[in-house]
Amino acid sequence: MYQPADIHRAADQLRTVRTEWAALLIAVETPPAAAWPPAQLSTHLAQQQAAEADLLVADRAPLTLRQHPAPANLTALDAAVRVEGLLFDLADTLAAAAQRPIGRRLVSSVGRPEVWADDEADAADPRRWRFRSPTDPGSRRHGLHFAALWVEGRLLDEDTEPERHLDGSEAPALFARLPEHLRHETIRVARQCERLVLRVLELDERETPVEGRPCPWCGGALTLHTAADQAPRVTCDGGSGCSAAVPLDNRGRRVWGAVDLLTLIEALNEAVAVRAA
Ligand SMILES: [Zn+2]
Structure with a gap:
């Protein structure tokens, strides 16, 4: 038997997959191995900018139905296609086992035999998962977001009570x-999906030294920290002596969080430009 905590952890994992999906799609279109800024920061910032510009709606279309003439990052594309396939197939399996068949309605009782048809309103219920056919992608056309939300609904036992109509x-x-x-x-x-997404975005829990770019304020060593469910952060080991105008973390290090990262990246880029000049 599963405990509520197991169920909620899985629901959180599905949510992480949804929230990081845009970053993964950006990664597919971004060449890997840019030395600076690290991919975790650039996708994070691109995601913020895209969210601000409201560009993410277009990303709802499923990958499998889109053309990728020249994906810049095949590892990211592989991971994305795999995650999408896993969730679509899971939704098919859950729907086959747990979704009520479409109701039948008597269309005509004049003469014999009686004519029955699918209840159109029931068939069109937007909560239903629709299977694909050779000519129609079914619910897959709505992309990963819908599939992940739908699966989450089944996991949380949504709509499992009989429904009383107004009449x-x-x-x-x-x-x-x-x-x-x-x-x-x-x-x-x-x-599995959460792990695939976080690993390819390098957002699983890890600390990466920022090579060759010391803190512009104190010359201390910088470290990039990532973890699941958290925006990336950079810390400076110069302690409270570092004059950067950002907060100290609980270990007394200057820390650049979500909104400050852009300032740090700009300062680092400037420092490199000055050194090169
Ligand atoms: Zn510093």
Whole structure:
């Protein structure tokens, strides 16, 4: 049996996959191995800028349905296509097991035989996962965000109670609660997807020394810190003697967080330009 904590951790992992998805798509289009700034910072900043410019809506289209004539970063593309495939296939599996079949409606009882058809309103319910066919991508057309949200809904047992209509009639629940083995599968896939996304973005927990670029304020060594669910940070080992106008962290190091990173990158770029001049 799974504990609520397992379920919520998996839901958080699915959320991380959704929130980092834009960064992953940016990474696909960005050549790897730029020496500075490190990819973690540049995708983070690009993501911030894109969010500000509201450009992310276009990224909803699924990768598998898009053309990638010349992806700049094949590792990132591989990871993204894999994550998308894992979540789409999982949604297919969960829908096959737990989604109520589309209701049937008597269209005509005149003569024999009676004519029955799919209930169109039920079929069009936006909460449904639609399977793909050779000519139609089904719910996959809505991309990763929708699939991840949909899977999260099943994991959290959403819409598993019978529905009472305004006229007092009752319809069976749209979804059944997941059987234990599918809960297990969902938790496993959520963890796998999060790991794939964070690893390719190098946002899994790690500390990377910033080579060849000392702190512009005190000459101390800089370290880039990344971890799941956190924006990247850079710290300076110059301690409180460092005159940079940013806060100290709990270990007494100057730390550049989300909004200050751009200032740090600019200062470092300037320092390099001055040295080169
Ligand atoms: Zn410093």
